[in-house]
Amino acid sequence: MLDEHFPDMASFHAQQAAEFALNAIEVHQSGRFSRTHDLPALAANVSAPPRIAKLASLLTPAYISARYPDTAGPKITRSRAESYLDAARRIVRWARRQLR
Numbered sequence: 001m002l003d004e005h006f007p008d009m010a011s012f013h014a015q016q017a018a019e020f021a022l023n024a025i026e027v028h029q030s031g032r033f034s035r036t037h038d039l040p041a042l043a044a045n046v047s048a049p050p051r052i053a054k055l056a057s058l059l060t061p062a063y064i065s066a067r068y069p070d071t072a073g074p075k076i077t078r079s080r081a082e083s084y085l086d087a088a089r090r091i092v093r094w095a096r097r098q099l100r
Helices: 007-030 039-045 050-059 061-067 078-098
Strands: none
Touching: 007 039, 007 050, 007 061, 007 078, 039 050, 050 078
């Protein structure tokens, strides 16, 4: 999507990938999941290390900015989308290791 000039959609899907990964850990640990898009809260729920919590904080605005582009959030540029994608990849990679 990013290569097709849709940084907002790429960012939204990056946030969703990280959210689902954190939710998978939460279900694995407790049998339940939180109905929230707040990635730092999800990271805290699964006792993620500080580096993952920091990535979650970086990625959280992607949800609002991508879905509601007329809000006061940060404008999603290609550069920002790339940083969101990188954060999501790192969170998903960490989550996979937790589920082994």
